[in-house]
Amino acid sequence: MEEINPRLHSSTVVDGNDRAAARAMLRAVGFTDEDFQKPQVAVVGSPSDLTPCNMHLGDLAVHATEGVNDAGGKAINFSTITVSDGISMGTKGMRYSLVSRDVIADSIETTVAAEGIDGMVTIGGCDKNMPGCMIAIARLNRPAVFVYGGTILPGFQPKDEKEQCDPMDIVSVFEAIGKHAKGELSDSELREVEKYAIPGPGSCGGMYTANTMASAIEALGMSLPGSSAQAAVSESKRKDCELAGRAVLNLLKKDLKPRDIMTRKAFENAITTCLALGGSTNLILHLLAIAHSADVKLSIDDFEEIGERIPLLADVKPFGKYSMNHLIRIGGIRPMMKMLLSRGLLHGDCLTVTGQTIAESLKDVQPYGKFPEEQDIIYPWDKPIKKSTHLRILHGNLAPGGAVGKITGKEGEYFKGTAKVYEGEESALVGILRGDVVAGDVVVIRNEGPVGGPGMREMLSPTSAVAGRGLIKEVALITDGRFSGGSHGFDVGHITPEAARGGPIGIVKSGDTIEIDAVKNTIELLINKEEYDIRLKEYVPSGAGEKRGVLGKYAALVATASEGAVTDKLL
Numbered sequence: 001m002e003e004i005n006p007r008l009h010s011s012t013v014v015d016g017n018d019r020a021a022a023r024a025m026l027r028a029v030g031f032t033d034e035d036f037q038k039p040q041v042a043v044v045g046s047p048s049d050l051t052p053c054n055m056h057l058g059d060l061a062v063h064a065t066e067g068v069n070d071a072g073g074k075a076i077n078f079s080t081i082t083v084s085d086g087i088s089m090g091t092k093g094m095r096y097s098l099v100s101r102d103v104i105a106d107s108i109e110t111t112v113a114a115e116g117i118d119g120m121v122t123i124g125g126c127d128k129n130m131p132g133c134m135i136a137i138a139r140l141n142r143p144a145v146f147v148y149g150g151t152i153l154p155g156f157q158p159k160d161e162k163e164q165c166d167p168m169d170i171v172s173v174f175e176a177i178g179k180h181a182k183g184e185l186s187d188s189e190l191r192e193v194e195k196y197a198i199p200g201p202g203s204c205g206g207m208y209t210a211n212t213m214a215s216a217i218e219a220l221g222m223s224l225p226g227s228s229a230q231a232a233v234s235e236s237k238r239k240d241c242e243l244a245g246r247a248v249l250n251l252l253k254k255d256l257k258p259r260d261i262m263t264r265k266a267f268e269n270a271i272t273t274c275l276a277l278g279g280s281t282n283l284i285l286h287l288l289a290i291a292h293s294a295d296v297k298l299s300i301d302d303f304e305e306i307g308e309r310i311p312l313l314a315d316v317k318p319f320g321k322y323s324m325n326h327l328i329r330i331g332g333i334r335p336m337m338k339m340l341l342s343r344g345l346l347h348g349d350c351l352t353v354t355g356q357t358i359a360e361s362l363k364d365v366q367p368y369g370k371f372p373e374e375q376d377i378i379y380p381w382d383k384p385i386k387k388s389t390h391l392r393i394l395h396g397n398l399a400p401g402g403a404v405g406k407i408t409g410k411e412g413e414y415f416k417g418t419a420k421v422y423e424g425e426e427s428a429l430v431g432i433l434r435g436d437v438v439a440g441d442v443v444v445i446r447n448e449g450p451v452g453g454p455g456m457r458e459m460l461s462p463t464s465a466v467a468g469r470g471l472i473k474e475v476a477l478i479t480d481g482r483f484s485g486g487s488h489g490f491d492v493g494h495i496t497p498e499a500a501r502g503g504p505i506g507i508v509k510s511g512d513t514i515e516i517d518a519v520k521n522t523i524e525l526l527i528n529k530e531e532y533d534i535r536l537k538e539y540v541p542s543g544a545g546e547k548r549g550v551l552g553k554y555a556a557l558v559a560t561a562s563e564g565a566v567t568d569k570l571l
Helices: 010-014 017-028 057-070 092-115 129-140 170-182 187-196 209-220 235-254 264-277 282-293 300-307 324-329 334-342 425-434 460-468 529-538 549-557
Strands: 040-045 074-079 119-124 144-148 391-396 399-406 414-422 441-445 476-479 490-496 513-517 522-525
Touching (some): 040 057, 040 092, 092 119, 119 235, 170 425, 209 264, 209 282, 264 300, 264 334, 282 300, 300 391, 425 441, 425 460, 441 460, 441 513
Parallel strands (some): 040 074, 391 522, 476 490
Antiparallel strands (some): 391 399, 399 490
């Protein structure tokens, strides 16, 4: 049996007389003679006082470092960037959000590969931190564990009475803006929501993109059991970090690498779990990108195929009542995973970063309390919120390359209405808040795709404005951009091809009729074929929204949304 070398990469950097210069540099940062004989493990965080999602990650990195060192490794700390969606949302700055996913992945890959580091603990908080870390982990294929920074606690206004409290989060603020525009909230009432909605550290509290991706990564097997369902300011999260550091040393000893864990079946497990939980549309975009980096074949059609047998069971925000903190109290996602496993819907033989299989790790997990007497968050299998997935993969003459709808059924499953076209998010938001958008409209927001933006902005401001104005069941919104995990309503994004690349969304005119069927999974522009062909032939796409800098490079390299908007597919 071949001996496993846990220092496969670091040994080439620090061993031998010819590597004296490298050792000299490392001695200056605290290495001892003994440290050179230990596996080097990067603890990669994205600490920042830019956003509450990441403000505590530096502290968590300390605990992960202790775990690595106590287990016999040598921890090396470095940081990567973050972009706050909640702050940049609705501005041109939001174009950089999805781009940051690839900047994060590139920076981690660059540092770990350049310095000959043997393994990694990566810690992420805000939405793009997580897939960015996972893309890097998949590319490098060195033993690694991902740690989620944890969910935020809910906010409360001081005037709330205990028995009538109204928990808030960032989406509460966006929707309050719409209510203010409608005249339902005064300036001072809006300010009160603003002051108290975000009480401290942690990622947005619903089953938005951060909690969705944390759940996906745990179901994928790449974080420790229970890691996805922990509050940011909890002892369990600090312990999670310490154990993650120890786990990487175990993975190095076993030579268990990410691609051994992130198999095709593991991705199916992640999809299955997150569909049952009511996950974000961004799940599709990010899992496609991670799978690409792991060299696993995955397509948008796989989400449709899996989704037809997975009911929506979790009554969670943005479309439901409850937050991630409520789900934590009843056991997190693991009872859900065990329920899915017992029904033959999870692959129990998939490995996890513990070295155990999924089935082994779920063996002692207790089921959720009885519905609805003990809990009313997770619905029974035979009485689901929706019988099949809320994430619909739509095709039609408006989206020949596919589109993604987040349709729970609460908004209906069919919409036929009149197009109201906007060239970009800003003008759409003005129109909605001004009252130009009325019941029966289909708001069309285009030139917001990966190339056209560039960067594929999230349309949380427009969808929240629609909700705030009380039109969530009367108005649909479609875009070649994407949606925040906090968006809800009759929303269809990721329309492919995008307008900037000549997609049919570019030929829609205000007054056209659009039909969206979330049962047949179709999205159609209802004009005759002759008119459709003429418009498409005459259409001159705008092309990339930027030609220089980070955004220009991104626009030149990025694949379509249906391909995960990755930046190394077209090379």
